[in-house]
Amino acid sequence: MASKAPSIISSTPSHSWRGWLWDSADVSAEERRFLFKLDATLLTFGTLGMLIKWIDTSNITNAFVSGMKEDLGLYGNQYNYIIVSWTVGYIVGQLPSNFILTRVPAHIWIPFQEIGWTVFTFALAGAKSYRALLGLRFVVGLFEAGYWPALYYVLGSWYNKRELGKRNGILQSAVSIAPIFSGFLQAGIYNGLNGHAGLVGWRWLFVINGVISLPIAVAAYFFLPDTPGTAKPNWVFTERDLEIARNRMAQAGRKPEGKPYTVKTILGYLTSWKTLLFTLIFMIQPFGSQPFTAFVFWLKAHNIKGKPPVYTVAQINEYPTLGNAFTAVYSLTCVWLSDGPLRGRRWPVILFSNLVAIIIFTLLAITPVMGPFSHRAPLYIVSSIGSSMVPLTMAWMAELISDSAEQRAFTAAAMNTFQYTFTAWVPLVWFQQIHQPYVTPGNRAAAVIAGVNIILFSTTALLAHWEKLSRKRKNLNQLASTPGSSEPQTPGNEKNGLSVDLLAVQPQTPGNEKDGLSVDLLAVQPQTVQASGRPI
Template identity: 30%
Template sequence: MGLLTPIRTAVWGAPAATKAERTLIRKIDVFILTSCCLQYWVNYLDRSNLNSAYVSGMKEDLNMGGDDLNVINTIFWCGYFVGQIPNNIAMQYIRPRYWMTFCMLSWGLLTLGTGFVHSKEAIMGIRFAQSLFEGSTFTGTHYLLGSWYKDEELGKRTGIFTSSGLAGTFFSGLLQGSIYDSLNGKTGLAGWRWMFVIDFLITIPIGVFVYIFFPDTPETTKAFYLTQDEKKLAVTRLDNHSANHGHGEIDTTVFKRIFGSWEVYGFCFIWTMGSNCEMFSSNAILSLYLKWTGDYSVELVNYMPMAVSAVGIVCTLVLGWYSDFTRRSWHVGVLTSCTAIITGAIMLSPPNDAARMFALYLNGIQYSNQTVMFAWANRLTLDDAPKRSIILAAMNTVAVIFYSFWSISFYAADQAPKWTRGSIAMIVSGSCMMIGVFVVRYLEAKTAKNHTLGQAMEGIETSYSLEKGDNKGAAETAVQDVE
């Protein structure tokens, strides 16, 4: 065990000081992290299935073309935009396991309905409603992870959580390729329709799992697998976590605390730019390109883009670990900014097909921005739960505003195979993100310095007050002796 301890510490962090805390963390990892990852995995599975279905026969069956796919995705992101902040506020008052389960069952039923539509207009309506419920998952889970884990524990778990979403995208391509090969035409349903049915069947049991095992927040948990001592420890072990404003304490001052701070503006900006840098991957450009060439089977069109998700998973875990281990999240921001610029430059004028494919696979690195930027924001707002909850939701909400028009403007399906405007947008987004990362890093350092200085001044004032009080007490004692 002695030889393994340094490796374990480097990869997963130092073990907790007490046996009780180590037991608690194991339970948190088993039940909370598993619940969050399964939920996000099926969230991405149900979300990315539309892109897989589009290149697997849905386009032809529903007579779609031009930028129809992008319009549907834009409608999805509009609903996502509307749903995020209300979902996070709802979880301040409704037990998260109730709300999360309700949202999962709702979007699962809507996913099932997508398998039986006969027009693109029906898909538009369903996807909007579906996105309202899916908006609960990403920022809501970041808030909940920040409620249970310490600063030094958060980055690694956030990386695993984010990777589970990418695994959903990865599995979507694998599932659609397998379904097309084995179920296409069974009982009169096309292969792309079968995928939505199977996704629904996967979603429901995961929703039941979340309902049974997710423990809400440390302050409100009634989890049957936590002892009373562990429930108390879950709150006290986080030091000053939510010390100023705790779960459910939303009042009129929360907006002043949010909009009067630099965190909301800085993190909204860098995440918006970071999410824009994902666009070649999140808009399934590789799938669209492979279908455009006409040189690949339906199965290969689904299988080959899986490597983009694989790149994203590996980079998310590695860079999330690096950010957690070094506390230098800004390093990752600079790296992803540079790779976005490189990807855009290659796609702007690819010398050959191999270079284009390399750029599209390289873009998978951008997925790691999710882990690092949200863990960074979580870390800097740990002492104010309502503020943290709303800032995390605001980050993704602002990013989604850009999604609502960015996709159609720069990454529409009918712009294949060059996506010239998208390449320019990628270069600009990467450059803006790099500037934003340096600004946020400067403000973080300045805030930390002011906080340290404030604590030092408070210590001096306290020491002076005590010293003055002691002298006063001594004088009073002397007077009493004379009398």
């Protein structure tokens, strides 16, 4: 019988600059081929789907300032209520979607959601009233609900600590890049298609959004992989690829799906400090992202009825893309630093970014609102620096909750649910449309919340550190109580034909991180014994 190929696990430290640039440069050829397949399918189609999703999300704002407000008579706080309608649908669909995801293959459930929101995005192009917009946006939000946490959950099921931050960052960059596409897309449509075939420019935006989205959703069915615990060999991933994936996740301590959902287990999730802290962090996250939304209203506020416009419709759509570009570049820089030179530590750049956010929000609150472009616009452009830490936060959560796939899925959904619960009311209280861009109280609140974030992230880092120390002490105590374990085993000191490497402490290897050390507590393997009784 042919011998089984050895398991290939990421084990080469990322010391070279090439390994820091892209982790697969330091692994074996076989694992490099596997990672290429994974990146080409999961990362590519996940990012494309995220891009389309967030183009749709940002299109409603672009459409509003490009004619929809006037065409449908959306005055007062009706814009806010349309946003809230989508948010309510998004909240309702969160937890059910992620529960389903741990039981239905990802390559079926995720594309199903994509097709659903595509169909109703097409329908938005034909909306004739405020009520129609409310209903359609609710259904679009319902279908979009599970997509974002589902992708983060699936990524956390395939990649180890050395790889996950970068992939999360690439995925999240679509959130920043999408408004850039949407802004220039709306500008191009307004100038080139406005009035074509009887449709005004803002309606064409939803049509084109759907046209782009549909083929990506169909292709995702064939390309998106399931999680390693549920995936079966197919035309992309062989049985050997899946074996590599499962071994990698076993070394990273990431458990596959399979635990039943019971009242007791869900109560356990609700009382876990990890689930509670990460959910709380995301719950207050909307305060950090809302100040940037004032930028487009600030630009539009310069145009006074009866006077020549200060900013054209194209400029109002395009200038905010500078903020999105900054967020994308900054976020990607941070995830590369975290995965590479910082060796998987997430908290240093997260704390630094929130400290800077406090300064930015304070300046937005104390400087004149209608100051010159050179004074005010740069503050808007960099104001999302704190909220750009989403990919590192999600990577940190997946790494700390490695022992339960179901808890990871539950926590991701809880984080997103409470985030959008706050998104539903924070704009109505602190960043109302009727007050834009004069939302100084909101900017003050954002500065305070950035300070709270520093406390929450610091608490998370301390608790995680204490948990690792506790786990090490527990393992050492177990070894001390094991019969015959008082004498460390060295070559030539094996007993009963076994080699027990009790404390093989060596520099950390990717995917098996424990405070910078790899502790192989019970590496037990049979020894071949010579006639003299000494092991070979």
